[in-house]
Amino acid sequence: MENKITTLFTDIGGVLLTNGWDRRARGEAAVLFNLDSVEIEERHHLTFDTYEVGKITLDEYLERLVFYEERSFSYDDFKEFMFEKSLPYPEMIELICSLKKKYNLKVAVISNEGRELNQYRINTFKLNEFVDFFVSSSFVHFRKPDADIFKVAIDISQSDVATSLYIDDRMLFVQVAEGLGLKGIHHTDYEDTKAQLAAFGLVV
Incomplete structure (x- = not known):
């Protein structure tokens, strides 16, 4: 294993929760x-x-x-x-929680969400119990695929991109993250993402 993953960046909609207002x-x-x-x-x-x-x-x-x-x-x-319209994907939430606990990961969200919807989703599904910080478009005034939202997240996390991983259900956003040096996982379903995480050394 070349670099041990220390930071997990993830999207919310399509990964941890439904997209909601789609x-x-x-x-x-x-x-x-x-x-x-x-x-x-x-x-x-x-x-x-x-x-x-x-x-x-x-x-x-x-x-x-x-x-x-x-x-x-x-x-x-x-x-x-x-x-x-916002509903959880319990398996994905449990997976991230388990990995955070087992590997002492820093977990951060990078998402395009309006403030009120974002706050509702964070509070209702208790995302702040396992997410260390939220880099939401409505907070930082950048939206994916603008690379600046990823740069802000990297700076705030004080993490090395070489030991950081980004999960998103949109391939374009994964590719933008990879362009900045982050390792990327294109999320399509629970089992596939679990296998990809394991390939990076994050085994439940």
């Missing part, structure tokens, strides 16, 4: 709240990046997305639906 969830919202799904998607793509980098609040995002006209439901009704 295209499918927006489609379900359009049906449930009787909204124009094409209009919702267009407005989402025009404004969501601004929310994810922390420039606007969730209420401001929803004002642009849904509440630009009178609705028969409230902001809270809609937010409750959004939050309910």
